[in-house]
Amino acid sequence: EAQVTQNPRYLITVTGKKLTVTCSQNMNHEYMSWYRQDPGLGLRQIYYSMNVEVTDKGDVPEGYKVSRKEKRNFPLILESPSPNQTSLYFCASSLYGTIFEGGYTFGSGTRLTVV
Amino acid sequence: GDSVTQMEGPVTLSEEAFLTINCTYTATGYPSLFWYVQYPGEGLQLLLKATKADDKGSNKGFEATYRKETTSFHLEKGSVQVSDSAVYFCALSDRTGNQFYFGTGTSLTVIP
Numbered sequence: 001e002a003q004v005t006q007n008p009r010y011l012i013t014v015t016g017k018k019l020t021v022t023c024s025q026n027m028n029h030e031y032m033s034w035y036r037q038d039p040g041l042g043l044r045q046i047y048y049s050m051n052v053e054v055t056d057k058g059d060v061p062e063g064y065k066v067s068r069k070e071k072r073n074f075p076l077i078l079e080s081p082s083p084n085q086t087s088l089y090f091c092a093s094s095l096y097g098t099i100f101e102g103g104y105t106f107g108s109g110t111r112l113t114v115v
Numbered sequence: 116g117d118s119v120t121q122m123e124g125p126v127t128l129s130e131e132a133f134l135t136i137n138c139t140y141t142a143t144g145y146p147s148l149f150w151y152v153q154y155p156g157e158g159l160q161l162l163l164k165a166t167k168a169d170d171k172g173s174n175k176g177f178e179a180t181y182r183k184e185t186t187s188f189h190l191e192k193g194s195v196q197v198s199d200s201a202v203y204f205c206a207l208s209d210r211t212g213n214q215f216y217f218g219t220g221t222s223l224t225v226i227p
Contacts, residue, residue: 004158033215042204042219043159090158103149103208104215106158 002027006091006107013081013114021076021110023091031094032074033058033104034066036087043090049074081114088112117142121205121218128195128225136190136221138179138205148172148181148188149206153220159204195225
């Protein structure tokens, strides 16, 4: 089944403790992206990647890192999480150049709470 | 820059009522327009899309028409069901696909 898989689904952590949220897709998509969803703000893009070793900042990149060493994986790293990063996170992917035609495929989300 | 504005929620309707969720956009050029749906506890799913003016996207009884003259892409359904309760997002992609913008979402609750 074609899908984007995120792990974990739920995570509670403490301020300053480094964490990684994994994202993997099995559709051979070049384009991958991370979004955060907050009430009243909709979805905001954190980082995106057009292909292996090519990443770029989205609208809200502060406090996050990403890497794209393999085509299928696009982990989101919080080096020193803070409470304002408590949010619902989504990974999404698309064939490069076809977002215009077909939009994204989304993962099921990771609900992160930083205390 | 490009942006999407959709009507504020929440929206509560009785089963079999008519649904309209308004969406307007601002864009340079000719973007693609999308509606995504997010059911409770799940990720976003593409509901329908339109890639050029006057196109009508449709799926699961939902429809939206790309209106360039009014820069709108309103979502409609003639008879909603309880199972349609979800959050609906309007979205826009520029022609390169490098810029993708979401509205803030509209929560719909359908009561029996």
